[in-house]
Amino acid sequence: MEKEIKIITKNWGQINPNQIADYIAVGGYISLEKFIKEMTPALALEEIKLSGLCGRGGAGFPTGMKLESVQKEKSKEKYFICNLDESEPGTYKDRSIVDCDPHMLLEGIIIEALIVGACKAFIYVNGNYQKQIAILERVVGQAQEKNFLGEKILGSKYNLEIEIFVGAGAYICGEETALINSIEGNRGEPKLRPPFPTQVGLFGKPTAVNNAETIANIPWIIARGGKKYATIGSKKSPGTKLFIINGSVKNPAVFEAPLGTKLSTLIDEYAGGVQKGKEFWFAQVGGSSGRLVLKKDLNMKLEYDREAKVSLGSGAILVIDKTVDIHELLLSWMSFFRRESCGKCVPCREGTFRLWEIAKRLQDGEISERDVIAIKDILWTLNNTTFCPLGKFAATAFGDAINNFQKEIYRLSK
Amino acid sequence: MTVEKILLEFDPKPKNILPVLKKINAGFGYVSEKDAQKVADYFLLPLSKIYENASFYDLIKTKRQPPLVIQVCSGANCAVKSAYGVISEIENYLHIKAGDDFNPKVKLEVISCLGQCGSGPVVIVNGNVFTKVTPSSVDDILRNYV
Numbered sequence: 021m022e023k024e025i026k027i028i029t030k031n032w033g034q035i036n037p038n039q040i041a042d043y044i045a046v047g048g049y050i051s052l053e054k055f056i057k058e059m060t061p062a063l064a065l066e067e068i069k070l071s072g073l074c075g076r077g078g079a080g081f082p083t084g085m086k087l088e089s090v091q092k093e094k095s096k097e098k099y100f101i102c103n104l105d106e107s108e109p110g111t112y113k114d115r116s117i118v119d120c121d122p123h124m125l126l127e128g129i130i131i132e133a134l135i136v137g138a139c140k141a142f143i144y145v146n147g148n149y150q151k152q153i154a155i156l157e158r159v160v161g162q163a164q165e166k167n168f169l170g171e172k173i174l175g176s177k178y179n180l181e182i183e184i185f186v187g188a189g190a191y192i193c194g195e196e197t198a199l200i201n202s203i204e205g206n207r208g209e210p211k212l213r214p215p216f217p218t219q220v221g222l223f224g225k226p227t228a229v230n231n232a233e234t235i236a237n238i239p240w241i242i243a244r245g246g247k248k249y250a251t252i253g254s255k256k257s258p259g260t261k262l263f264i265i266n267g268s269v270k271n272p273a274v275f276e277a278p279l280g281t282k283l284s285t286l287i288d289e290y291a292g293g294v295q296k297g298k299e300f301w302f303a304q305v306g307g308s309s310g311r312l313v314l315k316k317d318l319n320m321k322l323e324y325d326r327e328a329k330v331s332l333g334s335g336a337i338l339v340i341d342k343t344v345d346i347h348e349l350l351l352s353w354m355s356f357f358r359r360e361s362c363g364k365c366v367p368c369r370e371g372t373f374r375l376w377e378i379a380k381r382l383q384d385g386e387i388s389e390r391d392v393i394a395i396k397d398i399l400w401t402l403n404n405t406t407f408c409p410l411g412k413f414a415a416t417a418f419g420d421a422i423n424n425f426q427k428e429i430y431r432l433s434k
Numbered sequence: 435m436t437v438e439k440i441l442l443e444f445d446p447k448p449k450n451i452l453p454v455l456k457k458i459n460a461g462f463g464y465v466s467e468k469d470a471q472k473v474a475d476y477f478l479l480p481l482s483k484i485y486e487n488a489s490f491y492d493l494i495k496t497k498r499q500p501p502l503v504i505q506v507c508s509g510a511n512c513a514v515k516s517a518y519g520v521i522s523e524i525e526n527y528l529h530i531k532a533g534d535d536f537n538p539k540v541k542l543e544v545i546s547c548l549g550q551c552g553s554g555p556v557v558i559v560n561g562n563v564f565t566k567v568t569p570s571s572v573d574d575i576l577r578n579y580v
Contacts, residue, residue, distance in 0.1 A: 109509030109547035147456070147493045148548050185449075188456055188491030191546060205448030207490045266511050266551055273552070308510050344514045352513035356546050362490070 025252055027240045027260050028233065029276040032120040037155070040162040043123040049168055051242040052127050056176045059242075061135045065091060068135075068238070070246030072258040077103060077194070077231030078306070078333045080257060080324030086228055089218040090136040093226035100133035100141040101203075101222065101229045105187050105194045107146055108307035109356060110336040113262040114232040116274045118152040121236075122159040126182075128235035130168060131242060133180055136228050140181045144199055147188045156184050191360035195408060196229040198362070209364045210408040233262055254280025257324035261332070265291040267339035268298050279332075284318040287339060298341035302424070306333020308353050309413030312420040346428050347383040350421060354379040357414035368411035371402045375418060382429060392430070395422060435461050437469050441476045451477060451487055455494050464495040492545070502540040502579055505558040506532075509547035512554035516569065520555050523569040527576055 035042040043049070055064055069084030090098060102125070106114040117125055133141040145153050160182050163169045171179045185203055187193050193202045197211040200222050221227025237259060241249050250258045257279050263286055266272045270292030277286060283303065287293065294300045303313045305322070311330045313320065322332050340349070354376040361372045375398055378391050399422070402415035422429060440457050444450040454473055458465050465473075465488045467481075474481045488494050504524060508517050521532055524542055532542045550556045553565035557575065564575055 106549060107547055110511045110551050111547070112549040112551055115549045146549070147491075186453070186456070188452060188493040189546075190491050202452065203449055205451035205487065207486045264551070267514055304510065338510055338514070340514060348513050348516075348518045349510060351518070352508050352510050355508055355544060356510075359492075359544075359546060 025260060025278065026276055027252075028117065028124070028236045028262060029120070029274075031124065032116075035121070037120055037122055038158065040123060040159070040166060043121070047243075048123055048239075049127055049166075051239040052131055052168060053174060055131050055134065055242055056174050056178065061091060061137065064131070064135050064242060067241055067246035071237075071241045071249035072246075073234065073237055073241065073249065074257050074324050075231055076233035076237075076261065076335070078108075078309075078331070080326075080332070083230065083234055086218060086230070087132065087136055089216075090138075090226045090228040093219060095226050096139075097223075097225045098136055098138045099222040099225055099227040100129065100136055100138040101196075101199065101227060102129050102141065102143045102232055102235055103194060103196065103199060103229055104143055104145045104149075104152075104232045105199060106232075106334075107148075107189070107191045107194060107360075108309065108334045108336060109352075110266055110304075110307045110338050111264055111334040113264055113274055113335060115146075115149060115152055116262070117232055117236055118149075118155055122155050123163070124239055125232055125236050126156075126159055126163055127168075128238035129182065130163075130173070130180060131238050132228070132230060132235060134173075134178050136226075138228070139179065140183065142203060142222075143182065143184045144193070144203065145184060145186050147186050153184065153186055160184065190362070191356075192362045192408070192410060195410070198408075199229060200227065207362070209362045212407075253278035254321065254323040261322075261335050263290070263322075264334075264336045265339065266337070267303075268295050268300075268341040268344075269293065269339050270295055279323045280321045282318075283313060283320055283322055283337070286322070286337065287318070291339075294339065294341060298343065301340050301342045301344065303340065304338040304417060305330055305336075307336040307338075308356050309333060309410075309416055310336070311416055312424060314424065346421060346425055347379070350418060350429070351376075351379045351383050353417050354414070357410070361410060361414070365407040365411070367401045368406040368408075368414070371398045371406075371411060372414050374398055375402075375414070379418075385431065387430065437462075437472050441473065446477045448477070451484065452491075455484070455488050455491075459494045463499050464497055466496075466498075470496075497535070500537060500539050500541045503543065503560055504528075504541070504576075505543045505545045507546070507548055507550070507554060507556040508544045509551065509554070511547075511551040512556060515554050517555035519569040520557065520567050520572060523572045524557075524576070527572055528580070 073083045074080045190208045192198045193208040198208045202208040217227045263275050275290040304310050310333045357372040358376040361368045363369045399415045399419045402411040470484045474484045555567050557564045557567045
């Protein structure tokens with residue numbers, strides 16, 4: 021297996037992200053030219069399906085299938101949305117893509133939008149990313165000047181318009197139906213599926229929503245072929261992934277590694293291991309909604325797999341050492357989910373609120389027998405009855421912590 | 435600048451509701467019920483439709499904000515670097531409680547991740563971002579604002 025393979029980060033630090041000329045000099049927009057001059061949308065879709073690329077936002081849904089279901093819709097008006105509403109705690113991969121290589125993202129958006137036959141593409145950006153919004157606006161302007169965007173792209177029959185839509189700081193708007201609601205001018209609450217956004221999406225038209233990191237893979241796949249992409253990384257989910265390693269490691273940063281890499285390799289080789297004088301306790305994979313991995317499970321492979329015990333999520337890895345107070349972490353998780361619960365369904369709105377209250381009591385050392393029973397009830401309710409996955413996310417880490425660290429959490433004597 | 439002027443910059447299409455509310459918020463610090471009514475009239479929608487939007491998002495306020503707003507990130511990455519120590523230090527320094535909405539002079543808000551996880555804990559004072567804050571550096575930061 022090639023270890024040094026780089027797809028998304030290949031230009032990072034090598035080119036000036038503000039100059040379109042720099043990106044073109046290293047082979048940028050060649051994929052778009054290839055797509056327009058040599059391929060049909062159906063052929064390009066075939067390549068993406070061959071590649072086995074799956075969504076990098078967390079759920080890992082096959083990108084090819086999503087694009088296909090939008091492509092085969094007969095509606096004249098279709099939309100493509102790039103989901104850049106990154107607000108999972110500990111995750112800043114999409115921000116890094118915009119900072120270091122925004123044109124690659126834009127090229128991917130243009131190609132995918134043309135594949136599904138969209139007349140307009142939206143980029144939904146987190147409202148807190150002021151600097152990145154400015155970068156994206158500049159980049160879209162540059163691409164328009166070069167006729168990679170706009171009417172009759174590169175002399176072909178394709179037209180595409182891109183609009184940057186700035187969010188206003190709501191975690192739930194990263195969920196695709198909530199994101200669509202937000203652009204439509206509704207409260208950013210998730211909608212019931214079916215109908216899926218691929219059939220009835222933005223303004224009632226078929227819509228494909230893709231995560232920014234997924235999109236950044238597209239130029240490579242079009243240029244070098246889906247077959248070659250499928251040989252990288254693990255069999256179940258090919259390709260590379262951006263991992264954000266943070267916490268008690270020597271070099272916290274964003275790393276690109278093939279999917280299927282072991283967690284221990286990521287921590288020890290990529291991030292330089294645990295800091296000196298600190299002892300590894302556990303790692304949280306996938307941001308605040310991720311599961312906890314203990315020392316004995318460090319050898320697990322990280323990939324998108326429906327049957328895997330630990331879902332990869334956004335790719336954020338938080339390494340926690342023994343000096344950390346678990347109560348502060350519990351409170352951090354719960355105050356996050358309490359704030360971000362949209363309030364649409366009762367189990368999530370009340371469940372996250374009550375767990376937050378209990379987490380506060382735990383921190384103050386005022387826990388009662390009643391709370392211990394209540395925790396179990398609330399976790400079950402969150403896991404099984406909430407409207408959208410946010411409730412399940414809220415229960416994941418808390419449940420894992422309660423199961424594994426009872427002694428520390430309830431301050432029992434050893 | 436008036437709300438009417440802001441409204442005229444946008445077409446009355448549903449997708450412009452959020453941008454309009456954000457612009458009003460940026461200009462006046464919050465969206466009052468009166469302003470929300472003007473937006474509703476312009477978009478030909480009921481007031482509830484506008485207000486449910488305004489009250490939903492973190493970056494849009496529906497109440498006048500005090501002159502000093504301090505926000506501290508409590509995402510897991512900041513929390514393991516003692517963000518809660520910073521919060522309690524600020525609480526002690528200013529004699530306030532986090533989340534208190536009724537103090538007319540100062541507000542301490544605990545917020546979610548801003549994507550600055552590499553350099554936590556993150557504190558924002560009236561829009562100015564401070565990174566790698568420790569409980570002992572709280573005094574240095576807040577001295578200039580109090």
